Amino acid sequence: MKLTRNKFTAKWLILLRGRGLLVSTLAATTLLLAACGGGEDTTYNTVVDSSGTATSIVVNTPASIAQESDADYNNNVNGLITATTLQTWIDNWTANRPAGITGRLVILQINNGPATQEYITPNPAAGVLTYSLASSRLIETRSNGVIQTQSMVPEGAQMDQLFKDFALDPSKDMLVCAMGTGSTGANMSMGRCWYMLRYWGVPKEHLALLNGGASVVMTGSYLSSTASCDESGGSTSCLPGGGTFSVRNLAQDNTALQATVQDMMNIVKPSDVNDLTDGVFLWDARGLNQYSAMDVNDLNVLQSANYMNTFQNSGSQQGHPNGALELNFSNMLDSTTGYSYKPKSQLQAYLDGDVDGSGYGFRDGTFSLVGHGMAYQPGDTVYTYCETTFRAMITGVVAGVILGKPTRFYDGAMVEWHSLSNATAVNGLPILPADSPWRTDVTSKSYFVYADSATHIATRTIVNAYATSANAIIVADKEYKRGAGSSSSGSGSSLPLPPNPCGG
Secondary structure, three states: OOOOOOOOOHHHHHHHHHOOOOOOHHHHHHHHHHOOOOOOOEEEEEEEOOOOOEEEEEEOOHHHHOOEOOOOHHHOOOEEEOHHHHHHHHHOHHHHOOOOOOOOEEEEEOOOOOOOOOEEOOEHHHOEEEEEOOHHHOOEEEEOOOEEEEEEOOOHHHHHHHHHHHOOOOOOOEEEEEOOOOOHHHHHHHHHHHHHHHHOOOOHHHEEEEOOOHHHHOOHHHEEOOOOEEOOOOOOOOOOOOOOOOHHHOOEEOHHHEEOHHHHHHHOOOOOOOOOOOOEEEEEOOOHHHHHOOOEOOOOOEOOOOHHHHOOOOOOEEEEEOOOEEOOHHHHEEHHHOOEEOOHHHHHHHHOOOOOOOOOOOEOOOOOEOOOOOOOOOOOEEEEEOOOOOHHHHHHHHHHHHEOOOEEEEOOHHHHHOOOOOOEOOOOOEOOOOOOOOOOOOOOOEEEEEOOOHHHOOOOOEOOOOOOOOOHHHHHHHHHHOOOOOOOOOOOOOOOOOOOOOOO
């Protein structure tokens, strides 16, 4: 199933316009073409930047959004940076800041360090600020037009509120997402910090992630109990406020970072095979237990006969989309160094299909190791997911920020995928009708095992079981950036399905 490009039919465009969908003909075409991952960037429409200059919006592809790290992380000045780099910046921000950065150094901590070392110490007079973010800033429950899904990228209005509350100007400032205390969970949240900013168009030159928890990787003299503001405890009175910057001032459209369930249905295989020729690398960041719907560990050793141990969020089924390979996100991190990312060469070895010293590597639908050369193929676009695309933030950073591979996050993740079924929920009703085109509980889309009882299946908020598109979030966000709409997601329409611009 090689991804190819084609165009909307004129009939479909007329129907879109007739139904009043808030997206221009060119925007709609570019929206779906971006899902193909690769090719040239397309420019259309303009934004007014913070200086008042009208600038064309560049619609980036996954390939152009990606950035590749230096083999020595100390040499990076954006993307994944080290404590050495951050401390050099703090020592003399004006003299040592990266070329092209004219604003402040703003550190966005997603959790705090231990007592007396809670924060990376700010120095406002020198242009160095540290804020501890509330976790609610990172996600939002949104509708894709078919179903309402938790833990999605925030809408434009929420991002603008972030910029206003913290008085950020990401066209001038350097924003660093950081962990006070390193952990797997904190790395996930740090990834969500990076993801929402990059998705909404913050240039990669203005965005970084600190490799490892500050309390471990930074020298103690750079840490203290002082922050510019800590809203994580619920108080926002210390926030500066008054920011005027908007995502509408950012001339990059990076919505291709997000893959929708519609995109996923376009790339899954009709059977659960590892296809090396389709241009897609589908990475399941969960454990082998959830991938296989069996209570096994990541070395495929059975732990118990109770497969329901693998279910989360009261889902209707467990398993994976056809064609996905599994490698647990935790293998990307070194817990002995503040949960920092492993060396680039080790991460690349995983994608080459190699196995590490503990026996961990990519496995396919047979639950066996794929072997050298049988994982990522040159030119593939990586699609990564987990249960709620928190764990997948780590695998996505590996693929798209360290290794420089075209990368997309299936933000709806398995909590969405495993909700789109005809299974009967606890309320006695099927989640989706049997003839809904959005069902994933079919062997042409998934390897799956149903939950053992309706009492274990929560009801879901279905917006439109027959919607012809699941791209409402992308459409709304594109329109918000261009000054139209509220960025809240629509309910989908009931038009005939458009041709798939990715082919197949």
